[in-house]
Amino acid sequence: MTGQRLTGIAIALTLVLTPVRDVIVASMTGHMLVQIPLLLLAGFLISAPPRTDMRRSGLNPGGAPGLLLTAAVLTTWMVPRALDLAVTSNSIAFLESGTLLVGGGLLRHSWQRAGAIGQAFFIGNVTWMAAVAGLLLRDAPVRVCTTYLIRDQLYAGTGLLLIATAIGVRWFTTWLALPTARTNTRGDRSSSVDAPSCIGPTATHTSRAERTTR
Amino acid sequence: MTTGARTWSGAIGVGTALVCSVLLLSWATDGFAVLTTDAARARRVQRAPVTVPTVSVRGSDGAVLDVLHDVRRDVRPDVRPDVRPEVRPDVRPDVRRDVLTDGVRAERASMSSTPGSRRPRAVIVDFVYTRCITVCGALGGVYQVLQREIEQRGLQDKVRLLTVSFDLEHDDPRSLAMYARVHRANAGIWSLVTPVTADARDQLLRTFGVHVVPDGVGGWVHNAALHVVDPGGKLVRIVDITDGETALAVALTAWNAAP
Numbered sequence: 001m002t003g004q005r006l007t008g009i010a011i012a013l014t015l016v017l018t019p020v021r022d023v024i025v026a027s028m029t030g031h032m033l034v035q036i037p038l039l040l041l042a043g044f045l046i047s048a049p050p051r052t053d054m055r056r057s058g059l060n061p062g063g064a065p066g067l068l069l070t071a072a073v074l075t076t077w078m079v080p081r082a083l084d085l086a087v088t089s090n091s092i093a094f095l096e097s098g099t100l101l102v103g104g105g106l107l108r109h110s111w112q113r114a115g116a117i118g119q120a121f122f123i124g125n126v127t128w129m130a131a132v133a134g135l136l137l138r139d140a141p142v143r144v145c146t147t148y149l150i151r152d153q154l155y156a157g158t159g160l161l162l163i164a165t166a167i168g169v170r171w172f173t174t175w176l177a178l179p180t181a182r183t184n185t186r187g188d189r190s191s192s193v194d195a196p197s198c199i200g201p202t203a204t205h206t207s208r209a210e211r212t213t214r
Numbered sequence: 215m216t217t218g219a220r221t222w223s224g225a226i227g228v229g230t231a232l233v234c235s236v237l238l239l240s241w242a243t244d245g246f247a248v249l250t251t252d253a254a255r256a257r258r259v260q261r262a263p264v265t266v267p268t269v270s271v272r273g274s275d276g277a278v279l280d281v282l283h284d285v286r287r288d289v290r291p292d293v294r295p296d297v298r299p300e301v302r303p304d305v306r307p308d309v310r311r312d313v314l315t316d317g318v319r320a321e322r323a324s325m326s327s328t329p330g331s332r333r334p335r336a337v338i339v340d341f342v343y344t345r346c347i348t349v350c351g352a353l354g355g356v357y358q359v360l361q362r363e364i365e366q367r368g369l370q371d372k373v374r375l376l377t378v379s380f381d382l383e384h385d386d387p388r389s390l391a392m393y394a395r396v397h398r399a400n401a402g403i404w405s406l407v408t409p410v411t412a413d414a415r416d417q418l419l420r421t422f423g424v425h426v427v428p429d430g431v432g433g434w435v436h437n438a439a440l441h442v443v444d445p446g447g448k449l450v451r452i453v454d455i456t457d458g459e460t461a462l463a464v465a466l467t468a469w470n471a472a473p
Contacts, residue, residue, distance in 0.1 A: 080249055080251065146252060149435055
C-alpha cells in the first residue's frame with residue numbers, strides 16, 4: 001500500500017469516525033470549507049492511480065460519468081438542507097462521507113480522461129456554482145441552515161466565494177498558458193505547468209491528449 | 215474489448231452516473247422543490263398533517279395541562295386522550311400568590327364562564343424563550359397584531375394563540391406571565407406555556423420542526439414560524455412569521471372544516 005493511500009485512509013477515518021468530525025462540522029465554515037474538501041481529497045488519495053491506457057475507458061468514457069457524478073455530489077452538499085441533515089443524523093453523515101470519498105476517487109479516475117474540454121466544463125460548473133452559493137449565503141437576510149448561526153453563514157459564504165474564485169482563476173490561467181506550452185519542447189512543457197492535476201490541466205495530460213490525437 | 219461492447223459499457227456508465235446524480239440531488243432538495251430544512255418541513259406538513267403529541271406543559275398560572283388543552287373551553291380535541299387539569303400548589307406556592315399570575319388567573323376564570331360553543335378552536339403556535347431579544351420579540355409583536363385582529367373580527371371562538379417556551383430553566387409561570395403582560399396577552403385568546411420536562415419539550419420541538427442552537431453568548435438561536443394546528447390537534451401548516459394573515463386564514467379554514 002502506498003503512502004498516499006495510507007494518508008487518504010488516515011484522513012478519512014479521522015473525519016468519519018473520531019470526534020474531530022464533530023468539532024469541524026460544529027461551524028458551517030468548518031463543514032463546507034474543511035470537512036467536505038478534505039473528504040474529497042481523502043477519496044482522491046485512497047483510489048488507485050488511474051491506468052495509463054486511455055482507450056480502455058469501460059464505464060467511464062471520456063471521464064464524463066465520473067465528473068458528472070462528482071459535480072452532483074459537490075452540489076448536493078452545498079444544499080443547506082443536506083448540510084442540516086448531515087449534522088443532525090448519523091446515517092446522513094455517513095452518506096455524506098461516503099459520497100464525497102467516492103467523488104474524490106471518481107475525480108482522480110476521470111480527470112485526465114476528460115481532456116481540456118471536459119475539465120473546463122467541470123471546473124466551470126463547480127466553481128461557478130460554489131461562487132454563486134457563496135454570494136447567496138453572504139446576502140441571505142435569514143439563516144438558511146437551521147443548525148448554524150447567521151454570522152457563520154457569512155464566513156462560509158465568503159470562504160466559498162474566495163476558494164471557488166481562486167480555483168477557477170488558477171485553472172483558467174493554467175489553461176491559457178497551454179498553447180504556449182505546446183510550442184515548447186517536451187522537457188520544457190512538463191516544467192512549465194506546475195499545478196496539481198486537480199487544479200489545472202497538467203503537462204502529462206497535455207502530452208497524453210496529443211498522443212491520442214496523433 | 216470490441217467497439218460495440220465499449221459503447222454499451224460507456225452507455226451504462228453514463229446512465230448510472232445520470233441516475234445517481236438525479237437521485238442524490240432530488241433527495242437533497244426534496245424532489246427539486248426546496249433548499250432549506252424549514253421549507254422542506256413546511257411542505258411536508260402541508261401535504262401530510264402531523265398529530266401534535268400529548269405532552270404536559272405548565273401555563274402562566276402554574277397549572278399543568280396538556281399542551282393543546284383549551285383552558286377557556288375546558289375542552290380539548292375529541293380524538294386526543296384527555297389529560298386532567300392538575301394544579302400543583304405545592305410546587306410553586308410563590309407563583310400562585312403572585313399578583314401577575316393572579317391577574318391572569320382571574321381573567322382566565324372569567325373567560326371560562328363565557329357561554330358559547332364548546333367546539334375546540336384552531337390554534338396558532340409559536341416557540342420562544344422569554345429572555346430572547348431578537349426573533350421572539352418580533353414573534354410577540356406578530357402575536358399582538360394577530361390577537362387584535364382576532365378581537366376585532368370576533369374570531370375568539372374559532373382561533374386562539376399559543377406560545378410555547380423551550381427554556382425550561384428560566385421560563386417559569388412568573389416569566390411567562392411577565393411576557394404575557396409585556397405583550398398585553400388576552401388570556402382568553404393567547405395562552406403561554408412551558409413544557410414540564412425536557413423530554414416533552416424535545417417531542418414538541420421535533421414535531422413542529424423547531425431547531426434550537428446555542429448562540430454562544432448564553433442565549434439561543436431558533437427558526438421561528440407560525441404553526442397552525444387544526445381543532446383536531448393536527449399541525450396542518452407552517453407559515454413565515456411575517457405572514458400572520460395567512461396563518462389566520464388557514465386557521466379559520468381549519469376551524470370551518472372541522473366536524
